[in-house]
Amino acid sequence: MTKTVRLTMAQALTRFLSRQMTEIDGRRVPIFGGVWAIFGHGNVAGIGEALYQVRDELPTFRAHNEQAMAHAAIAYGKASFRRRFMAATSSIGPGALNMVTAAALAHVNRLPVLFLPGDVFANRLPDPVLQQAEDFSDGTASVNDCFRPVSRYFDRITRPEQIIPALNRAMQVLTDPAECGPVTLSLCQDVQAEAYDYPESLFAERVWTPRRLRPDRNELAAAVAALKGAKKPLVIAGGGVLYSQASDELAKLVQGAGIPVCETQGGKSSLPDDHPLNMAAVGVTGTSAANRLAEEADVVLAVGTRLQDFTTGSWALFKNAGRTIIGLNTQVFDAGKHWALPLVADAAEGLAELGAALKGWKAPGAWTDNALKGKTEWQAAAAKVTAATNAAFPSDAQVIGAVQRAMGSAVTLLHAAGGLPGELHKLWQAGAPGSYHAEYGFSTMGYEIAGGLGVKMAKPDQEVVVMVGDGSYLMLNSEIATSVMLGLKLTIVLLDNRGYGCINRLQMATGGANFNNLLKDARHEVLPDVDFAAHAASMGAVAEKVASIAELETALAKAKKNDKTTVLVIDTDPLVSTEAGGHWWDVAVPEVSSRPQVNAARKKYEEAVGSRQG
Numbered sequence: 345m346t347k348t349v350r351l352t353m354a355q356a357l358t359r360f361l362s363r364q365m366t367e368i369d370g371r372r373v374p375i376f377g378g379v380w381a382i383f384g385h386g387n388v389a390g391i392g393e394a395l396y397q398v399r400d401e402l403p404t405f406r407a408h409n410e411q412a413m414a415h416a417a418i419a420y421g422k423a424s425f426r427r428r429f430m431a432a433t434s435s436i437g438p439g440a441l442n443m444v445t446a447a448a449l450a451h452v453n454r455l456p457v458l459f460l461p462g463d464v465f466a467n468r469l470p471d472p473v474l475q476q477a478e479d480f481s482d483g484t485a486s487v488n489d490c491f492r493p494v495s496r497y498f499d500r501i502t503r504p505e506q507i508i509p510a511l512n513r514a515m516q517v518l519t520d521p522a523e524c525g526p527v528t529l530s531l532c533q534d535v536q537a538e539a540y541d542y543p544e545s546l547f548a549e550r551v552w553t554p555r556r557l558r559p560d561r562n563e564l565a566a567a568v569a570a571l572k573g574a575k576k577p578l579v580i581a582g583g584g585v586l587y588s589q590a591s592d593e594l595a596k597l598v599q600g601a602g603i604p605v606c607e608t609q610g611g612k613s614s615l616p617d618d619h620p621l622n623m624a625a626v627g628v629t630g631t632s633a634a635n636r637l638a639e640e641a642d643v644v645l646a647v648g649t650r651l652q653d654f655t656t657g658s659w660a661l662f663k664n665a666g667r668t669i670i671g672l673n674t675q676v677f678d679a680g681k682h683w684a685l686p687l688v689a690d691a692a693e694g695l696a697e698l699g700a701a702l703k704g705w706k707a708p709g710a711w712t713d714n715a716l717k718g719k720t721e722w723q724a725a726a727a728k729v730t731a732a733t734n735a736a737f738p739s740d741a742q743v744i745g746a747v748q749r750a751m752g753s754a755v756t757l758l759h760a761a762g763g764l765p766g767e768l769h770k771l772w773q774a775g776a777p778g779s780y781h782a783e784y785g786f787s788t789m790g791y792e793i794a795g796g797l798g799v800k801m802a803k804p805d806q807e808v809v810v811m812v813g814d815g816s817y818l819m820l821n822s823e824i825a826t827s828v829m830l831g832l833k834l835t836i837v838l839l840d841n842r843g844y845g846c847i848n849r850l851q852m853a854t855g856g857a858n859f860n861n862l863l864k865d866a867r868h869e870v871l872p873d874v875d876f877a878a879h880a881a882s883m884g885a886v887a888e889k890v891a892s893i894a895e896l897e898t899a900l901a902k903a904k905k906n907d908k909t910t911v912l913v914i915d916t917d918p919l920v921s922t923e924a925g926g927h928w929w930d931v932a933v934p935e936v937s938s939r940p941q942v943n944a945a946r947k948k949y950e951e952a953v954g955s956r957q958g
């Protein structure tokens with residue numbers, strides 16, 4: 345007879361989660377770092393009670409906003425190189441839907457997170473319940489169906505025993521490098537509380553280790569042949585290099601063969617910035633060193649990247665008509681993009697096997713020398729724009745320079761939206777793998793602060809520096825209070841340019857009038873003058889408005905020594921961004937307009953689109 349234990353579905357679920365383990369540096373640790381929860385109707389009585397039962401093995405953390413707590417959970421998974429992750433549970437209705445944007449963020453970025461939103465009654469007897477949306481034609485629909493397109497695996501649990509296969513599938517998706525993404529188990533509230541005789545074996549401790557696919561023999565041979573024939577090879581390092589922890593294999597391959605490397609937003613810090621072959625950022629927010637090579641490259645080895653438009657310059661960056669792209673990726677979908685030669689494999693395994701097969705082969709010396717020269721030129725250009733200044737309204741680049749000088753490269757730097765991602769991608773000098781944390785797949789305003797909290801939970805010994813614009817800060821800042829409450833220190837640098845600076849610049853670049861982006865250009869009776877320092881201080885942070893770059897550096901040095909979340913506010917210039925480097929990006933400009941500036945921008949746009957190489 346199978347031994348069973350009588351538990352509610354919610355109790356079985358939380359007990360199961362608490363028994364899932366992984367190994368980090370030879371040490372067995374729980375694979376779930378904890379559960380973020382905001383309780384309400386639909387989860388307090390079921391999941392809430394069950395989380396209390398396991399609170400010592402599987403800690404629960406309380407947040408202020410469901411989207412933000414999900415950001416923290418996702419950032420935790422990213423900062424852990426997807427080896428560990430978190431869950432997030434909400435009440436039904438608005439609490440659940442607040443997590444949908446975060447689910448999309450995790451989906452786009454291929455990051456593991458387990459969503460446990462409460463759902464309406466499976467038995468439907470009390471319908472319509474508080475917060476239930478009624479569908480006139482579909483009795484099975486609930487608002488949680490919104491999670492379907494933004495989950496890698498979605499399931500609605502309408503009977504307690506369904507959780508058994510659902511948890512099996514959930515763990516497969518969360519731990520598989522190719523499938524990895526958000527899992528949503530939508531938990532009907534009556535079913536959470538229903539008891540079932542679960543097999544005891546369900547709660548046995550399991551240890552999950554990341555799957556490392558080795559390349560197919562034929563695909564490897566084709567990739568090696570392409571690389572051996574290359575005169576101008578280039579590696580693009582994406583986030584997959586970091587998740588696979590493949591930096592050593594990458595360095596070995598490119599050093600052996602003299603191949604320059606450039607990095608996507610997700611892949612930045614695959615090699616340290618000062619590695620001679622690291623040309624740093626590629627694409628729309630790329631360095632001149634990287635982009636010049638990308639234009640000429642005849643074989644592009646794209647490792648662990650989705651090749652999104654910021655990387656490919658909307659597919660106008662690679663100008664060598666005879667180029668071959670090799671897609672080294674665990675996911676077939678990514679490996680074969682744009683007719684790439686697929687090399688389906690784990691990044692570390694794939695790079696190691698390529699390295700072995702290429703042993704003794706070297707890229708033409710002139711190509712490698714040209715790369716090294718380009719890097720030196722770029723470094724000079726970058727030093728110029730990040731140098732200290734006395735300007736009353738410094739540029740983002742000058743603030744980045746100050747943060748870098750004060751904090752060094754050993755911190756983990758985090759950003760997500762606004763003008764900062766482009767500037768940081770170009771200019772931040774990253775150190776160890778994972779020390780540069782960009783959410784630039786979904787570029788979600790409001791990821792920054794809560795994301796920083798998740799990184800700090802994953803790496804408690806690291807200084808976590810969050811750089812954020814005034815717009816993102818105003819959108820979602822409430823987890824500052826949580827960081828103070830949990831004693832998890834963040835250093836937040838807030839750049840106040842009084843509006844949506846980067847979108848204002850994009851508006852101007854597409855011929856638009858200055859309209860509805862900067863506060864001064866938006867309809868107003870009173871021009872807002874938000875006291876960000878007072879606002880942050882009200883949540884318990886140490887907060888200060890600094891008047892100059894020099895003051896910022898002093899304040900950062902002070903912040904390094906204290907152990908409390910610190911918010912430093914600096915006024916910046918909304919109109920300036922770094923001109924060096926960069927590349928065209930496809931943003932559709934109106935075909936007809938009464939504005940001559942739009943017509944001029946359209947003309948330029950058509951020229952750019954016309955020069956795109958399929």
Ligand SMILES: Cc1ncc(C[n+]2csc(CCOP(=O)(O)OP(=O)(O)O)c2C)c(N)n1
Nearest residue numbers: 762763787789813814815816843844845846
């Ligand atoms: C949730 C969300 N809404 C809208 C956008 C579009 N968007 C991208 S950047 C941006 C402005 C960000 O303003 P701020 O944080 O002040 O940064 P700045 O552009 O001024 O550097 C907007 C509206 C987005 N990325 N995310």
Ligand SMILES: [Mg+2]
Nearest residue numbers: 813814843845
């Ligand atoms: Mg702004």
